[in-house]
Amino acid sequence: MALLADLPRNEDGIAAALGILAQRFGPRMDTGRALREQHGHTTTWLKNQPPDAVVFPHSTDEVQEIVRICATHRVPIIPFGTGTSLEGHVNAPAGGISVDLSQMDRILAVHPEDMDVVIEPGVTRKALNTHLRDTGLFFPIDPGADASLGGMAATNASGTNAVRYGTMKDNVLALKAVLPSGEVLQTATRARKTSAGYDLTRLMVGSEGTLGLITELTLRLQGIPEAISAATCSFPSVEAACNTVIATIQYGLPVARIELLDALTVRGVNAYSRLSLPETPLLLVEFHGSPAGVAEQAAAFGEIADEFGAGGFEATTLEEERNRLWQARHDAYWASLALRPGAKGISTDVCVPVSRLADCVTAAQDKTAEMGFVAPVVGHVGDGNFHVLLLIDMDDTAEVARAENFVGWLSDLAISMDGTCTGEHGIGQGKAPYLVRELGDPAMQVMAAIKAGIDPYNILNPGKIGLPT
Amino acid sequence: MALLADLPRNEDGIAAALGILAQRFGPRMDTGRALREQHGHTTTWLKNQPPDAVVFPHSTDEVQEIVRICATHRVPIIPFGTGTSLEGHVNAPAGGISVDLSQMDRILAVHPEDMDVVIEPGVTRKALNTHLRDTGLFFPIDPGADASLGGMAATNASGTNAVRYGTMKDNVLALKAVLPSGEVLQTATRARKTSAGYDLTRLMVGSEGTLGLITELTLRLQGIPEAISAATCSFPSVEAACNTVIATIQYGLPVARIELLDALTVRGVNAYSRLSLPETPLLLVEFHGSPAGVAEQAAAFGEIADEFGAGGFEATTLEEERNRLWQARHDAYWASLALRPGAKGISTDVCVPVSRLADCVTAAQDKTAEMGFVAPVVGHVGDGNFHVLLLIDMDDTAEVARAENFVGWLSDLAISMDGTCTGEHGIGQGKAPYLVRELGDPAMQVMAAIKAGIDPYNILNPGKIGLPT
Known part of the structure; x- marks a missing residue:
């Protein structure tokens, strides 16, 4: 378990708010340990920091009531959806009330x-x-x-x-x-x-x-598009796959999805789903449009891929066939976890300009190999966004620390390539150290000024995005 | 000339900043009246409020210097591009320095x-x-x-x-x-x-x-798209044209442009450009894609338009022909002004959900007729955004005041339809009264908090967006 320390708690305020909320919300306020821990963070390597209670409002009015009670007593409020965020967003480092909006x-x-x-x-x-x-x-x-x-x-x-x-x-x-x-x-x-x-x-x-x-x-x-065409093809290298992506987008093909699986992920998928894909980088694409349009686009993509040495190009508009072609992608997460049974996955989330994607993925692969990690890569490559999934024995403190080092190393690499440490997962607690390296002090000061202007007592989800506590 | 009063001036600060800037920027600081008035607002009915000087920086460093000088002396700074904004954005109601970034x-x-x-x-x-x-x-x-x-x-x-x-x-x-x-x-x-x-x-x-x-x-x-196809067709009513727009977008046709000209604008264009288009609402569309794709899209659009009673459907991919079809749109502004020689145009800018577009355009047309305005309408109708161009004798104070009433009436109508008073022109000075009606006090308070947090002395473009002065 890694990273952030707890923040100071306002014990009196929390006690007061808990009393009022219990009276007001009855069984819709819950202080059971299991529920609280489930509402702290459970999907990452970050330490679980449970809230003091979970409240389940049913309306905007009720949310207003909860906020007013917590504001009066200066008690932290942590909004909660399904708890699937990956960077500790729902942890409660200073305690407080988790507002579960699922109802x-x-x-x-x-x-x-x-x-x-x-x-x-x-x-x-x-x-x-x-x-x-x-x-x-x-x-x-x-x-x-x-x-x-x-x-x-x-x-x-x-x-x-x-x-x-x-x-x-x-x-x-x-x-x-x-x-x-x-x-x-x-x-x-x-x-x-x-x-x-x-x-x-x-x-x-x-x-x-x-x-x-x-x-x-x-x-x-x-x-919903009238027609959908899916295609897959294998490439001799990550670079060839990335160059195909660049050419596809520059050519103006309105690709709806373009996903990269690296050779290791393909190996995992082959084992997990009993497939026999070539264990080299794989691109999966999808086009949305009219029947004639998607056929034309898939064919044009096939020609581009061919220029970069692709093999095994297959395209189809039939739903069952599409699902077969995309099975590797659908299974990628569980197949990857199975590459190291018992391990937990720690996902990175860098995003770089597409021209740097091959360099960044290749460097990440070299680094994980050098550090001895099993670390498959999946990427939303049309945007330059990819995830290295570090498969980690969470009981091995030294290994967790090395994983943390890798996350920092990769974030810095992406930043040096004019990219970001997070394309889609957010900052939360896990990426807070890298945000200032990415955007600099003025951006942090502006964010802090906005936060202070809107939430002067810092009651909304304190300890996130690297904002002042 | 309408609207906002001048704001209090910091005379001592302005004098001090002018002295320092003159020394630092020499001929790149200019206090000539004509230049200053040109850097106040000249493209609308709003009163011209010229800055005290115009400075022409050449680098970010120089902009930093100017800002630091003005900040030290609490002098307003108004950034200036080409001066083509329509809502008084570059006016200097409290005086100050126009920073002309054109160099x-x-x-x-x-x-x-x-x-x-x-x-x-x-x-x-x-x-x-x-x-x-x-x-x-x-x-x-x-x-x-x-x-x-x-x-x-x-x-x-x-x-x-x-x-x-x-x-x-x-x-x-x-x-x-x-x-x-x-x-x-x-x-x-x-x-x-x-x-x-x-x-x-x-x-x-x-x-x-x-x-x-x-x-x-x-x-x-x-x-740049491989192929571009343009098409036009005339409609029996604004409603028929709007329904065609809704159906086109719902059908998923990836239209690149879809513009509405009302009957009055078409009449103006016929007169101005010696065309003989039916003087009924006109839609102009453009598709970008592959040759086969745009042909298919134009044909599909033609069929949809047909269902709504369109006439005179023409489509082409040839550049010269495309320009001919779109001539009505290209000429619309000047042709509209010629509908009332000597008048100045005051543009509105509401944007409503597309389902309300026909209602909103029709109500606006009825209202301008009732108020006796000559007021052609052009719309970026795929987004629900349209401009009523009020042709006004700016020397007739009563007429200007009525125009101002119409702008308020139309803004309120759009807001009542869950739309906005400005789709693309911005708030500036001209739309400030309507922003609070559109979004309410909490939004204004949040904007004010952001502004105060980032610009505590209110030196950047004061008196705009309805922010506190």
Whole structure:
């Protein structure tokens, strides 16, 4: 277990707030240890720092009440969605109240003509898409987990199809958030475009619960494509695969997904799923459009891949066949974990300009080999974002410390390539040391000024994003 | 001439700063009246409020020097690009120094493999595209004027192809800005995706010079499409045209541009350009893609338009023909002004959910007719954004006042339809009264808190966005 120390606790305030909340919320406030630990951080190597209680509000009004109670007593508030974040976002280093928004899961309005939807933050991405199925519309952002959309907004999540549909930044039109004052902020309207003052929507998206508790989201939707074509091919090297990506995007092919699996991941998938893919870097792509359009795009991609020495190019528009081709990607996470049974995965999340991607992936592979890690790589390569999954024996303190060193080394490498330490997971606690190296002191000072202006008593999710405590 | 009163001036501070700046910048500081008035606001009905001097820096270092001098003496600083903003953004209601960034016009780096470019803020959009011509890449955002990219970022400009390529928000990857402290803020890196802390890039974009002076921009570029297809058709009503837009977007046709001209604008264009288009609402569309793709898309659009009673559908991929079809759009502004010779145009800028567009345009047309205005309408209808151009005799105070009433009425109507008073022009001075009606007090308080945290002495572009003075 690694990293941050606990922060000072306001014991009197916490005791007072717990009493009032218990009275007000009855069984919807819970102080059981197991629940609290589950609401601290459990998905990473970071130390679990449980909150003092978990409260389950059912409405924006109730969130306002909770915030006012906690604000009065200067008690930390940590918003919680599904707990699938990867950087310690929901830990409670100074104790306080976890506000679990999972029971605020109503879909408030679907506007098919405007291709948007208004939801509460506890709706998960899969629940939303199930609800939308008959409308011909879908919400594209797909992080691995079935995360809540409030949490996805708070961490600016993305996933495999950001190269076409963008990230949460690009798909949240407006939101409501309860401010530390207890007031409800409305950031924007349902208009597709706005130049109306500071962009509070995008400020709240990715603010990791440090500026407000998101209680409503208006999301852009996309039309379910008429046709989908999937293709895969194997490459002699990571460099050849990356050059294919660069050429594909420069050629203007509107690729919807373009994913890289390195040779080690392919080996894991072969073993896990009894496949016999060549154990070399693999690209998986998907095109969305009209039947003629996707056929043309897949063919054009095949020609580009061919120029870079690809082999085994296969494309199809049939759903069953598509799933077969993409099976390697779907299985990658569990297949990778199986490469070292008993190990836990620690994911990195750097993102670099695409021209540096081959260099960065290759250097990361060399470094993990040199350090003796088993560390498969998967990448959302159209965006230059990739994850090295370090397979670690979490009981081996020395190994955990070496993993931590690698995370720092890779973050610094990405920063030196004009990239970022986090493309989609966020800063939380885990990436806090690297943010200042990436953006410098003025950016940290501006973030701190914004935080202090909106949350002067630092009650919202303290100890995150490297903000002052 | 309308609206805002002057703000109190810090005469001693201004005198002191003028002395120091004159010594430091010599002929690059200018206090001539004509230049100062040109650097106050001249493109709208708003009263001209000239700065006390105009300074022309050549580097970020020089901008830092200017900011430090002005900060020391608590003197307002107003960044200036090309002066084509429409809402009084460059007026100096409290006097102060206009920092004209037009001589910072170097293109610092083009990265074709990453499809991005690093520029100084004085580069105009046309100059950038001329520079990029041989790379196969272009920068898509196209407000009417050949604005500077720094100014376009500051106001979150967009234009005719935002429906496909987004606005400045979506196309600025990172920027540098000189803060009121004189320090240089770096908001992000060249990575295509980032979740690294608060989104300072999008906070600065659209902040209208109130938080920092942008001195460097990293912009996303797009591949010049292999083929472009243009089409036009006429509709029996605005409603039929809007329904065609909704169906086109829902069908998933990746339209690059979709513009509406109302019957009055078409009449103006016929007169101005000696055309003989049916004087009914007209849609102009453009598709970007492969030759087969754009042909398919144009045909699909034709079928949709047909369902809504369109006539005169014409499509072409030939450049000369495309220009002929789009001539009505290219000429719309000047043709509209010619509808009432001697009048000046006052543009509105509401943006509503697309489902409300027909209602909003029709209500606006009825209202202008009722109020006796000559007021053609042009719309970026794929986004629900349209401009009513009020043709006003600026010497007739009563008429100007009625125009102001109409702007307020239309802003309120858009807000009541869950839209915004400004889709792409920004708030500046002109839209300040409507921002609070649109977003409410909590949003205004959050904006004020951000402003106070970053610019505690309110020296950057005071009196804009309805922020406290």
